[in-house]
Amino acid sequence: MSVAPTIRxxxxxxxxxxxxxxxxxAGDTAHEGEWLVADRQVAGRGRQGRDWFDGKxxxxxxxxxxxxxxxxxxxxxxFVAALALYEAVLPHMASPSALTLKWPNDLLLDxxxxxxxxxxxxxxxxxxxxxxxxAAAPSLPxxxxxxxxxxxxxxxxxxxADSLARSFATELERWRSFGPDPILRRWQAAAHPxxxxxxxSPPGEGGISGHYAGLEPDGALRLRxxxxxxxxxHAGDVMLATGDR
Numbered sequence: 001m002s003v004a005p006t007i008r009x010x011x012x013x014x015x016x017x018x019x020x021x022x023x024x025x026a027g028d029t030a031h032e033g034e035w036l037v038a039d040r041q042v043a044g045r046g047r048q049g050r051d052w053f054d055g056k057x058x059x060x061x062x063x064x065x066x067x068x069x070x071x072x073x074x075x076x077x078x079f080v081a082a083l084a085l086y087e088a089v090l091p092h093m094a095s096p097s098a099l100t101l102k103w104p105n106d107l108l109l110d111x112x113x114x115x116x117x118x119x120x121x122x123x124x125x126x127x128x129x130x131x132x133x134x135a136a137a138p139s140l141p142x143x144x145x146x147x148x149x150x151x152x153x154x155x156x157x158x159x160x161a162d163s164l165a166r167s168f169a170t171e172l173e174r175w176r177s178f179g180p181d182p183i184l185r186r187w188q189a190a191a192h193p194x195x196x197x198x199x200x201s202p203p204g205e206g207g208i209s210g211h212y213a214g215l216e217p218d219g220a221l222r223l224r225x226x227x228x229x230x231x232x233x234h235a236g237d238v239m240l241a242t243g244d245r
Contacts (some may be wrong), residue, residue, distance in 0.1 A: 004136070004167035005033045005034070005035060005063075005162075005168070005169050006033060006035065007034075007035045007037055007061075007165060008034065008035065008036050008037070008078070009038075009039070009161075010036065010037070010038050010039070011039045011235050012038060012039060012040040012041075012042065013036075013038045013040075013041060013042070013166070014041065015041055015129075016036045016037065016038050016041065016060060016061055016062035016129055017062045017118060017120055017127050018060070018130035019036055020036060020062050020063075020064055020127045021120060021122050021127050022064075022169060024064070024122040024125055024127070025121065025122060028245045030064045030125070032063075032066045032184045033063070033165075033169060034063065034064065034067060035061050035062070035063045035161065035165050036061060036062050036063075037059070037060065037061035037157075037161050038061065039056075039061075039112070040056075041060045047088050047100055047198075053130050055133065055135060055136035055137070055138070056134030056136065057130065057134055057136065057137065057154055057157055057163070058131070058132060058134050058135055058136060058147075058212065059130065059132040059134055059157055059160055059161060060129075060130070060131050060132075060135055061129070061130055061161060062127055062128060062129040062165075063127070063128055063165070063168065064125050064126070064127055065077060065125065065126045065127075065128060065172065066124065066125050067082075067125060067126065068124075071176055072175055072176065072179050072180045073180065073218065074121070074126060075218060075219055076175070076180035076183065076184070076218070076219050076228035077119060077126055077128070077137060077175070077202070078104045078105045078117070078119055078219065079105070079183050079187045079197070080168075080172055080175045080183055080217055081105055081117045081130070081168065081171075081183055082101050082104065082105035082106075082107070082117060082187060082244050083101075083171050083183060083186055083187055083190070084106055084164065084167040084168040084170070084171040084172075085105075085115055085117065085130060085132070085164065085168075086099065086101060086107060086112075086158065086165040086190050087167045087170075087171070088163045088167040089107065089114070089115070089132070089148070091096065091152065091163075092148055092151075092152065092155055093123055093151070094151065094152070095178075096157065098110045098151075099114075099190075100190065100191060100192050101187060101190045101191040102191065102192060102238060102240065103191070103212075103220070103221045103233075103238050104115075104126070104213075104219070104238075105117040105135065106181065107132075108146075108192075108240075109146040109148070109151070110135070110146060111144060111240065112143075112144035112145050112146035113133075113143060113144065113145050113146065114133055114137075114145075114146050114147070115130065115132040115173075116128065116130075116133065117130055117131075117142050118131075120126070121204050126199050128165065128168075132148075132160070132164075133148065133153065134147065134149065134157060134160060135147060135148075135149050135154035135157075135232065136149065136152070142204070142238075161162050171183070180193055184215055184217075184219060187215070188214060188215060191212075192212060192240065193212075194211075194212055194213060194214055195211050195212065195213075196211065196212040196240065196241075197209070197210075197211055197212075197240070197241030198210060198211065198223060198238055198239065198240060198241060199238075199239045199240075199241055200210050200221070200223055200233050200236050200237065200238050200239075201236050201237040201239075202233060202235060202236035203235055203236060205236075208223065208225070209225075209226070209241070210224050210225045210226070210231070211221040211223070211224045212224075213230055216232050218234060220232040220234045221233040221234075221238065
């Protein structure tokens with residue numbers, strides 16, 4: 001049974017993910033369903049060790065998921081988090097088709113990065129951190145970015161935090177009750193279309209070009225190469241060939 005979420009808010013911290021990981025490593029109790037949300041993160045980070053922009057009015061928060069040996073594969077939790085975020089943002093969209101997911105858990109608005117998720121494991125728990133451009137987006141040289149304020153009034157951060165926490169609890173319960181298959185199907189329905197040109201940089205390799213061909217049963221990205229073969233991508237940076245990075 002899912003736990004009703006509670007939210008603890010702080011004015012400033014280094015990283016909400018790092019704070020929760022520190023609690024877990026120290027043996028302190030970090031209950032599932034509890035969220036830590038910060039007004040500012042002075043050392044926020046994304047995947048591949050990138051810095052994360054902490055614009056005023058944006059959402060920056062993390063929560064803990066407890067894993068069970070009998071539960072679904074931890075690797076598919078990334079898609080749970082992505083769907084929860086997608087569902088929390090969707091009510092703010094006049095045109096839902098402008099909102100798409102990119103493997104494994106980036107959220108794009110009109111092709112520009114609107115939000116990102118960072119999952120980090122500590123023993124039998126995973127800390128899931130979310131960064132969402134509600135009020136402002138950074139100007140980056142290598143990728144387009146968007147904020148919800150680009151298409152209308154910026155959502156109230158406190159209300160958005162409550163909405164995301166509820167959405168995540170709902171998707172987590174579905175994942176545990178029905179397994180990852182329905183989650184992966186829904187993720188694919190919200191993602192860019194099959195056939196979308198992609199550029200992928202797996203760890204330790206150069207860039208690989210191909211076309212999106214769906215997901216493997218374990219959530220790996222299926223990339224159709226120029227010769228027609230399919231390569232399963234389990235880790236790496238994925239960029240839309242139209243310019244998103």
